[in-house]
Amino acid sequence: MGRSQETFSKKENAKKRQQKKREKEQRREEKRQAAASNKGKSLDDMLAYVDEYGNITTTPPDPKKLKPVSADEIMISTPKLEDIEDAGGMRTGRVAFYNESKGYGFINDGMTGERIFFHVNDLTEPIAEDDRIEFNIVKGQRGPQAADIKKIS
Structure with a gap:
């Protein structure tokens, strides 16, 4: 077989x-x-609502808690550093990072919170990390750059 x-x-x-x-x-x-x-299912069963804290719920919001919002108050984006007008020219901020041996650092702008590059050639007096400073913004090779940097006492 x-x-x-x-x-x-x-x-x-x-x-x-x-x-x-x-x-x-x-x-x-x-x-x-x-x-x-x-x-x-009806349309009402499929709807979802957002409460005042941003949580998704199935119950509609309370009309007493609604706050009127003007369309002019809504900001869609944050303006770039170049778009902000200089009021008085000088800005204030703090030195976030500074490398003396390489000769550059970064400043946290007090007005916008942005980090701005600076070079040791732009310093008018010696500074250290975490010093409060005044500076002007100029257009550098790679974007905004701090110039005329002075320490604030």
Whole structure:
């Protein structure tokens, strides 16, 4: 008698394929049932609201707590450093980082909070990290750069 052409591993693989096919069909049927149950929902059931703290809820907000907002008050973006007008020319800030050996550093602008690059050639007197300073902003090779830097006592 001849040996069977079907080996044990072939039989196991065929069983696994059949099992996957049954599971896939079962998942598909569950999705169909879920979609059919959602068809009856109204628009009000599907709406979500945001409360005064920014949390998503299913209840509408209380009209007594609504605050009027003017469209002019809404800021879409933050103005860039070049767009801000200089009022008086000099700005104040703090030295955030200064490397004496390499001759450069960064200033945290007190008005905008931006970090501005400076070079040792732009210093009018010696400074150290965390000193309060006054400076002007000029356009450098890679963007805004501080110039005429003076220490504030």
